[in-house]
Amino acid sequence: MLTRIEVAADQVRDRCLLTTGLLSPRRLPAPDGVVRVALIAASALLLAGDRVEIQVDIKGPVRVEIIETAGTVAYAMRGGSASWDVSISLTDGAQLTWHGEPFVVAEGAEVTRSTEVVLEANCWAVIRESLVFGRHGEVGGTMRSSQRAWLDGELLLAEDLDLSPETRPGWAILGTARCLDSITTLGRRLPDTSSTGFLQLEGVGSVARRLVGQQHESDLGQTWAVSTAADKISGWS
Template sequence: MPTRIEVVADPVRDRCVLITDHLSPRRLPGPPGVVRVALVAAGALLLAGDQVRIEVVVSGPIRLEIVETAGTVAYAMRGSSARWDVEIELIDGASLQWYGEPFVVAAEADVTRSTTVRLEPGCTAEIRESLVLGRYGEIGGTLHTQTRAWMGPELLLAEDLDLSPENRTGWAILGQARCLDTVTTLGHRLPEAPHTLQLEGSGSIARRLVHQQHESDLGRTRMRTPATD
């Protein structure tokens, strides 16, 4: 059973269904029109053989804000591997803001991480993924990521990254950087700026390559002001 967050806008009281698996979602206080949910690890994460799956469904004119209470460390897996899969569906004017905490891939870890987002026209998402290859002083393990996003039937974003130690130091990937910090917006664009890629459809990718995660300014700057498409 996956971890699941399901939110439905309602004129009387917004409905929120939370299901726990590897992660425990817990509702937090929030202003009208906003549902805030914290994700708390229900046990040790991320270990060899773990298959974490998170499903998020938001329906109606409401914003879901997901808060991670701590970062995640993928530990040494001694020849085994683990997965971290996220499925998001936004319907009927819904919006999502999810600023993730650092996802650290320790030495000898092997992780496949996927994010899939499906939006109806009129919905928006803003997602931060902060990937850190290795704890301090380590050469981090292997990480493969896959990101797919659809606006209605049209593919908006497709990206696959091989962040294994032998490949990620290429000049076109990370070079000498150890951290890949990304904010992806879907359904609206960020203002034009250095290090911001505008997608062909309605969306943007702002990215920082840094040695220490705290050197990135993406976590300190909430970029929810849409630019004109």
């Protein structure tokens, strides 16, 4: 079922149209020039057969902040599967921050997850994604993840990950880690640092990533604070 967040900048009051699917978007109080939207599960998620589809369309010089109020657990699916697909369009100076809460892939879950972002040259997005494999004492199920981003018509980011129990222990994927925490910036770069786990894309964008045993061990909280205060940071380009 489709969840849709549509925001258009307006000199009097930014217009916001919200459509409920398996997730219910709710507008929250925010300063002028900012539209803050919470995503709340409208039913038990994520179960076999669930098809979560989220569309975000932002037009004009307005900043949209999407907040997930709780993490998501993909439960054992007994041979079934589920999907979580996000598509984002930013035009005419739009800005987006989306802080995803932990997405837990429990034992026996089978999930495909995709994100597509299309930005014009004067737009930017910052997205945090935290994937956790297994609840306490579990190995965790299967996830296949796909990310694509285009900036001003040019492909900026393309990544496909097979995060099944058989492949993710590989040294080039998760190794011994159980959690994959990422912050992706598109349309702007994170300040260059000597820290490991930062990748500057060929185009204008960056990926900060941590592989940790427990989600609370990730140190990307400070990176998130820096990346979402972009208008105050001269180190951004």
